[in-house]
Amino acid sequence: xxxLTGTLFALAIATFVGLGMTYFALSRGAAFGxxxxxxxxxxxxxxxxxxxxxxxxxxxRAGRLPVALGDGVSFTVRSDDNGKFxxxxxxxxxxxxxxxxxxxxxxxxxxxxxxxxxxxxRYGFTSEEIVRRADGNxxxxxxxxxxxxxxxxxxxxxxxxxxxxxxxxxxGVSTKAGREVPMPAVSTRSCP
Amino acid sequence: xxxxxxxxxxxxxxxxxxHLATVIILPRTATQDAYARLTPIAPVNTVVALPIPSPExxxxxxxxxxxxxxxxxxxxxEGPLKLTVPVSPAYTSVSFYTRYxxxxxxxxxxxxxxxxxxxxxxTAAQHEQxxxxxxxxxxxxxxxxxxxxxxxxxxxxMAPEPGLMPVAQSAVAASRCMRQTEPARTRK
Numbered sequence: 001x002x003x004l005t006g007t008l009f010a011l012a013i014a015t016f017v018g019l020g021m022t023y024f025a026l027s028r029g030a031a032f033g034x035x036x037x038x039x040x041x042x043x044x045x046x047x048x049x050x051x052x053x054x055x056x057x058x059x060x061r062a063g064r065l066p067v068a069l070g071d072g073v074s075f076t077v078r079s080d081d082n083g084k085f086x087x088x089x090x091x092x093x094x095x096x097x098x099x100x101x102x103x104x105x106x107x108x109x110x111x112x113x114x115x116x117x118x119x120x121x122r123y124g125f126t127s128e129e130i131v132r133r134a135d136g137n138x139x140x141x142x143x144x145x146x147x148x149x150x151x152x153x154x155x156x157x158x159x160x161x162x163x164x165x166x167x168x169x170x171x172g173v174s175t176k177a178g179r180e181v182p183m184p185a186v187s188t189r190s191c192p
Numbered sequence: 193x194x195x196x197x198x199x200x201x202x203x204x205x206x207x208x209x210x211h212l213a214t215v216i217i218l219p220r221t222a223t224q225d226a227y228a229r230l231t232p233i234a235p236v237n238t239v240v241a242l243p244i245p246s247p248e249x250x251x252x253x254x255x256x257x258x259x260x261x262x263x264x265x266x267x268x269x270e271g272p273l274k275l276t277v278p279v280s281p282a283y284t285s286v287s288f289y290t291r292y293x294x295x296x297x298x299x300x301x302x303x304x305x306x307x308x309x310x311x312x313x314x315t316a317a318q319h320e321q322x323x324x325x326x327x328x329x330x331x332x333x334x335x336x337x338x339x340x341x342x343x344x345x346x347x348x349x350m351a352p353e354p355g356l357m358p359v360a361q362s363a364v365a366a367s368r369c370m371r372q373t374e375p376a377r378t379r380k
Contacts, residue, residue, distance in 0.1 A: 115250065
């Protein structure tokens with residue numbers, strides 16, 4: 001009897017710990033080979049055959065197709081430069097420049113990867129659509145209400161993520177986080 | 193007391209094994225991965241245009257709304273496949289994924305260097321059967337080896353602004369992926 005309860009106890013712990021760790025790892029999107037640049041993060045290796053088992057599992061679980069490395073690299077940001085989660089009720093400003101790429105797109109998703117409905121049917125920007133200043137820098141305001149300039153509507157949702165995809169770029173597996181890869185700064189301007 | 197601590201430790205160790213095993217097995221058991229989501233709408237060895245993602249409906253999460261896309265769900269067991277993709281004015285890319293959604297190759301319009309991206313997709317075994325002189329005479333033939341006999345080809349054309357979406361859509365819609373009935377022989 002003692003043996004039985006002991007075995008059952010150990011197996012229950014194993015199930016709980018094992019599945020819990022798997023769930024946690026996959027919902028956090030953990031994978032090796034992350035390339036963090038300021039508050040942005042990319043996993044260039046996820047778009048190659050060298051994708052590690054964690055990357056493969058989270059791709060399969062999400063049901064998405066990763067951006068292949070020969071195509072581009074996708075950077076995600078979930079919190080501003082001060083570590084505060086991006087809140088759709090606040091005005092968030094992206095400013096600066098992007099790494100060299102032939103094209104880029106910036107898209108707003110909820111945490112499940114769905115686009116957010118809004119009044120002007122704008123889900124993101126492409127590098128061609130953006131209005132830049134004379135020095136080439138741009139400013140994008142991600143906010144629930146209309147703003148002058150480059151306005152990306154949030155639909156007022158609480159949490160979202162921005163995905164910056166660089167197409168036909170030199171940024172990749174061999175890129176080191178540093179000065180040669182400038183990413184736009186992310187700051188919360190005002191919150192109601 | 194010690195017995196329970198040991199059991200707890202043993203359970204936690206076993207839990208690590210369970211964790212690694214589930215992570216490795218998961219891609220093979222996932223019923224809602226990209227390949228499974230595309231299977232009902234994409235017949236084998238045919239290019240199918242995907243609807244532009246919208247908040248109400250998207251076939252896969254994290255699709256780029258600035259792109260017109262199409263997929264070819266391929267099966268090479270009957271023979272190699274020939275893929276032709278006309279390039280759109282802005283940016284066109286073709287990405288290859290295995291059955292388990294791992295990207296193994298991608299090419300874009302600039303790397304292809306012409307108005308049409310043309311390539312042959314085959315398994316390693318089929319590649320070995322291509323006569324060597326054929327490969328030399330057709331040096332401009334791009335051959336891609338698929339690590340798995342089945343998989344996905346994602347064809348994507350960018351619309352830099354919404355007004356250019358129809359152009360991008362017509363470019364991906366004009367793509368073809370079809371089986372080569374007589375591999376490498378009928379061609380000059």
